[in-house]
Amino acid sequence: MSDLTPHDPALAPLPAKKSFHMGLVVIPLALVGLLAAGWSAFWYQQVNKFEARLDELIEREASLGKQWTCAQRKIGGFPFRLEATCGATSLVLKDAGLSLGIGTVRAVAQAYDPSLMIIEADGPMQITNQASETWTTKWELARSSVRLDLKNLKDLPERSSLEIKSISVFAPNNPKVSTTIESIDVQARRNPEKFATERAYDLAFTVTNLVDFMLAEITKTNDPLTLSYDLTITRNPEPSKKPLPEQLELWRSQGGLVTLRQMMVNRGPFNLVMSGEMGLDAQHRPDFRLDTKVKGLDELLKASGQKADILNLLGGKRAASGEMTFNLRTQSGQAFLGPLPLGKMPPLY
Numbered sequence: 456m457s458d459l460t461p462h463d464p465a466l467a468p469l470p471a472k473k474s475f476h477m478g479l480v481v482i483p484l485a486l487v488g489l490l491a492a493g494w495s496a497f498w499y500q501q502v503n504k505f506e507a508r509l510d511e512l513i514e515r516e517a518s519l520g521k522q523w524t525c526a527q528r529k530i531g532g533f534p535f536r537l538e539a540t541c542g543a544t545s546l547v548l549k550d551a552g553l554s555l556g557i558g559t560v561r562a563v564a565q566a567y568d569p570s571l572m573i574i575e576a577d578g579p580m581q582i583t584n585q586a587s588e589t590w591t592t593k594w595e596l597a598r599s600s601v602r603l604d605l606k607n608l609k610d611l612p613e614r615s616s617l618e619i620k621s622i623s624v625f626a627p628n629n630p631k632v633s634t635t636i637e638s639i640d641v642q643a644r645r646n647p648e649k650f651a652t653e654r655a656y657d658l659a660f661t662v663t664n665l666v667d668f669m670l671a672e673i674t675k676t677n678d679p680l681t682l683s684y685d686l687t688i689t690r691n692p693e694p695s696k697k698p699l700p701e702q703l704e705l706w707r708s709q710g711g712l713v714t715l716r717q718m719m720v721n722r723g724p725f726n727l728v729m730s731g732e733m734g735l736d737a738q739h740r741p742d743f744r745l746d747t748k749v750k751g752l753d754e755l756l757k758a759s760g761q762k763a764d765i766l767n768l769l770g771g772k773r774a775a776s777g778e779m780t781f782n783l784r785t786q787s788g789q790a791f792l793g794p795l796p797l798g799k800m801p802p803l804y
Contacts (some may be wrong), residue, residue, distance in 0.1 A: 498533055500565045505537040506530055508569070509562065511608050519696050521550075522547040538565045544576070552585040570613075574599045588627035595621035610693055611656065617641040626668075637664035637679075646687060653689045660684055674755065678723030685716045700804035707735040715745070724751035729783075738788060739802040745783040752779065 481718040527542025544560040547553075554589045559577040564570075580592040596682035602614040619639040626632035649655035664679040671677045690711035692702055713733040720727040781793035790797040 460515055489602050491755075494534060498566050502532070502537050503567055504529055504693075505564060505569055506539065506604075508603070508608060508797055509539055515694070520549050522549065532563065532566075536565055537564070537566055537569060543736050554583045556581040556583075570603050570605050572601045572603065575603065579617050590627055591625045593623045593655050600755070611645065611691065612643075614644040615641075616643070617620065632668045633664065634667045636662060636666075639663075640701075649687075649689065654691045655689045658685075676723060679724040682718075682720050683717040685717075687714045687716070688712075689714075703735065703804055704739070708740070711735075724754040726750040731783075735803065736785075736788065739804050740785070740788045740800040742785050743783070744785075747779075747781055747783050748781045 457710055509525075513525070516523050517733050524543075524545045524547075525539075525541035526544070527540075529540045529542070529642040530538070531540075533537035541560045541561045546555040546557065546674075548555075557576050557580050561575050563575075564572045571717070576597045578592065578597060582592065583591040586704065591605065597617075597619045599617045601647060603612050604710050617639070618641075622634075622639065624634040624635040636659075640659075640661045640663075644657050646655035646657050647652075651790075655804045661681075661683040663681050665682070666677060670680070670772050676678075686712065690706055690709040692705050697705075711734065714727060715731055715733060718729040720725075728750070731743060733741065733743040733745070736742040782790050784790075785800055788800050790800050794797050
């Protein structure tokens, strides 16, 4: 009888231990493979929806008279981003008689948050009018973010912003006639308290250090201009291709109002600050009440070759020194600057 019995510890089989070690390797690899396959399927599903949304947005813009062309389109961004690149982008504004060649544009979103799109444009942009005159616009950075309402892409976005830095605009056939701007910043959003009931939209806009050749010629000074405003517009109509007069009448008839929290203009010694409300009356005329503060108006008038004595009519020595606080308003279609009538306001449409 052999001594090699199954009870000999030196000869005990080890298949269970090997299987245990193989399981430590195979099971995680299988899980990773399943996860990768699942994520790949999810990404391809999301990128197809992303591309379909881009097409829907282009179709919506076309219905509003804005004809976008995205040539040499590429889709990518795997595994975590959704990215569409237009190698050559153009926009035709039929009603305005303008065509824009924008160059390469990229739209990017995260696969897990496709409602937020980041858009960048390389430029330069060529703007051509009906007379075939072309303006050239260059920038260092042009970037926009848009938070879309995925349930209704035809309505206003939930939030959007635009940032452009180091801008240069050259007039047609005359590169010496130019405008330079340090930066433009635009912020827009659905007002969180009033959009559902009044379709209220908040808008903030800032242009920093604008220097314009023609403005410098008129005012005889090259001081840069900075402009900003912060306002809320109620009763915003849904985007439409209706003529502007029809859209304005719809806005007016529904009680649309612009609440100007602040508008500010600074240029050298000149400073203007306004706040108040603006709308349209039943005769389609501008209707407003604006509290206004001005400093340095005398210096601006002198620089442009005008006499500052006219300011005496608005309040004596303080007004003559270019510092004024007054109300700019309308009453029954008549505009007033403080106590002085400025004339009748014509209907806008």
